[in-house]
Amino acid sequence: xxxxxxxxxxxxxxxxxxxxxxxxxxxxxxxxxxxxxxxxxxxxxxxxxxxxxxxxxxxxxxxxxxxxxxxxxxxxxxxxxxxxxxxxxxxxxxxxxxxxxxxxxxxxxxxxxxxxxxxxxxxxxxxxxxxxxxxxxxxxxxxxxxxxxxxxxxxxxxxxxxxxxxxxxxxxxxxxxxxxxxxxxxxxxxxxxxxxxxxxxxxxxxxxxxxxxxxxxxxxxxxxxxxxxxxxxxxxxxxxxxxxxxxxxxxxxxxxxxxxxxxxxxxxxxxxxxxxxxxxxxxxxxxxxxxxxxxxxxxxxxxxxxxxxxxxxxxxxxxxxxxxxxxxxxxxxxxxxxxxxxxxxxxxxxxxxxxxxxxxxxxxxxxxxxxxxxxxxxxxxxxxxxxxxxxxxxxxxxxxxxxxxxxxxxxxxxxxxxxxxxxxxxxxxxxxxxxxxxxxxxxxxxxxxx
Amino acid sequence: xxxxxxxxxxxxxxxxxxxxxxxxxxxxxxxxxxxxxxxxxxxxxxxxxxxxxxxxxxxxxxxxxxxxxxxxxxxxxxxxxxxxxxxxxxxxxxxxxxxxxxxxxxxxxxxxxxxxxxxxxx
Numbered sequence: 239x240x241x242x243x244x245x246x247x248x249x250x251x252x253x254x255x256x257x258x259x260x261x262x263x264x265x266x267x268x269x270x271x272x273x274x275x276x277x278x279x280x281x282x283x284x285x286x287x288x289x290x291x292x293x294x295x296x297x298x299x300x301x302x303x304x305x306x307x308x309x310x311x312x313x314x315x316x317x318x319x320x321x322x323x324x325x326x327x328x329x330x331x332x333x334x335x336x337x338x339x340x341x342x343x344x345x346x347x348x349x350x351x352x353x354x355x356x357x358x359x360x361x362x363x364x365x366x367x368x369x370x371x372x373x374x375x376x377x378x379x380x381x382x383x384x385x386x387x388x389x390x391x392x393x394x395x396x397x398x399x400x401x402x403x404x405x406x407x408x409x410x411x412x413x414x415x416x417x418x419x420x421x422x423x424x425x426x427x428x429x430x431x432x433x434x435x436x437x438x439x440x441x442x443x444x445x446x447x448x449x450x451x452x453x454x455x456x457x458x459x460x461x462x463x464x465x466x467x468x469x470x471x472x473x474x475x476x477x478x479x480x481x482x483x484x485x486x487x488x489x490x491x492x493x494x495x496x497x498x499x500x501x502x503x504x505x506x507x508x509x510x511x512x513x514x515x516x517x518x519x520x521x522x523x524x525x526x527x528x529x530x531x532x533x534x535x536x537x538x539x540x541x542x543x544x545x546x547x548x549x550x551x552x553x554x555x556x557x558x559x560x561x562x563x564x565x566x567x568x569x570x571x572x573x574x575x576x577x578x579x580x581x582x583x584x585x586x587x588x589x590x591x592x593x594x595x596x597x598x599x600x601x602x603x604x605x606x607x608x609x610x611x612x613x614x615x616x617x618x619x620x621x622x623x624x625x626x627x628x629x630x631x632x633x634x635x636x637x638x639x640x641x642x643x644x645x646x647x648x649x650x651x652x653x654x655x656x657x658x659x660x661x662x663x664x665x666x667x668x669x670x671x672x673x674x675x676x677x678x679x680x681x682x683x684x685x686x687x688x
Numbered sequence: 689x690x691x692x693x694x695x696x697x698x699x700x701x702x703x704x705x706x707x708x709x710x711x712x713x714x715x716x717x718x719x720x721x722x723x724x725x726x727x728x729x730x731x732x733x734x735x736x737x738x739x740x741x742x743x744x745x746x747x748x749x750x751x752x753x754x755x756x757x758x759x760x761x762x763x764x765x766x767x768x769x770x771x772x773x774x775x776x777x778x779x780x781x782x783x784x785x786x787x788x789x790x791x792x793x794x795x796x797x798x799x800x801x802x803x804x805x806x807x808x809x810x
Contacts, residue, residue: 321789327809328792331802 251342264323276394284421308399344511373503382466401495412500439596581663583656591659736797
């Protein structure tokens with residue numbers, strides 16, 4: 239849409255290869271269809287369940303037992319997503335961007351072949367190309383994985399309640415899904431190969447895991463599934479999972495209605511003909527290395543989003559990178575995308591917002607003697623009356639002593655972490671120091687005043 | 689078989705008609721009432737109607753096109769009228785594909801391309 243603003247003739251080729259179970263979706267990419275949007279809505283559904291419980295202590299009286307209906311929630315979520323898909327179609331049309339629901343692949347210099355779902359092929363040429371094909375969930379490569387397991391691609395439109403679920407993985411996708419499924423009242427177990435939330439601050443990752451465990455989510459640590467078999471067909475059916483320990487020779491078995499795989503995502507770069515135009519990719523990870531102007535090794539081909547090597551896999555980052563790129567190409571701008579100090583939030587039952595360095599990375603980069611960590615537990619006022627945990631919420635900031643105690647890492651674990659973190663991210667971008675933070679008077683009573 | 693048009697007035701008649709054709713693609717255009725001379729109190733509806741009618745042949749076979757007059761201006765302005773409450777309409781004219789989130793509102797209905805897209809989308 240940005241390029242069309244500058245009167246460029248633009249075409250978008252978007253095509254979703256169906257999941258092994260046949261699922262597909264509309265225009266908008268992962269975030270809108272099978273990522274952030276449905277995830278946050280379902281997380282909200284789970285939070286509302288909790289709020290209903292708390293409400294009794296605040297004086298609300300209701301005698302009926304409150305139950306959750308998976309179909310009602312899913313229908314509402316999918317309806318909203320459908321309106322977003324349609325909104326994008328209208329927006330593209332209005333801005334005169336040509337849209338084709340077809341699978342694009344390079345067949346030669348400056349030339350792309352588009353194949354639609356009926357197999358009809360068309361060829362297009364262009365001056366420049368932008369690749370933003372994103373990623374898809376990885377499968378384990380064990381017997382029964384594609385036939386019986388689901389991934390996040392299937393979960394948000396599942397036409398039946400998943401029931402007793404085994405989540406395989408310890409990524410934020412795994413923990414967020416496990417979190418809201420349990421919050422909706424389902425029996426959830428998480429099978430973890432080694433650590434939780436690799437790449438995130440481990441002190442906080444462990445607190446998140448502890449909280450989830452204390453709230454009824456079972457964890458099986460240091461095991462990997464080796465086989466999935468179907469005991470009974472159905473919606474959901476019954477599955478038997480056999481798993482092996484990573485430490486010893488132990489084998490365990492378990493029965494579940496649904497197995498959700500969330501062990502990682504792989505870039506969609508292997509089958510789009512990049513070899514035909516000479517774009518180099520990292521053979522091992524499939525990711526595309528680009529320079530700081532999002533340009534691949536082929537000058538007229540650019541890339542943004544999750545497929546970039548060594549860059550953050552976040553929707554707003556991809557959007558920003560894309561917009562700035564177009565502005566540089568067609569509006570004479572020079573601003574490059576700033577990938578440093580990008581705030582993020584993990585929407586586990588106890589939300590985690592972060593911006594900047596984790597404690598481990600800060601120690602590694604600056605040395606333990608040069609950083610100072612300030613931290614505090616806090617008890618949200620809203621949790622006091624319903625007697626919810628009084629020592630779980632936590633905040634910490636990491637400061638660089640050698641640079642005026644500049645705040646280089648911000649971490650908060652508690653309700654509305656995303657909302658809290660956004661403001662602090664702006665402050666960190668401005669180079670806030672500990673002194674400035676101290677001299678900012680807090681708003682009371684809110685969690686953020688800590 | 690092609691397509692057919694049904695003209696209805698007011699919310700209950702609309703719902704009845706839509707239910708009767710359940711299972712077939714249903715498109716609906718909502719406009720303000722017309723006076724004795726056939727002119728609507730809604731100027732945008734006057735503009736949109738010919739544009740939409742010109743594109744009707746693009747609707748899939750078996751489609752039903754419901755042309756619905758919602759009521760007079762006072763009825764429409766009431767924030768609690770049934771169209772706003774139950775169908776979530778926010779303005780007239782609105783052209784929508786019944787049972788889906790796909791719709792075009794107000795000036796969007798003036799654009800033949802968008803109308804065509806609504807009628808031919810999967």
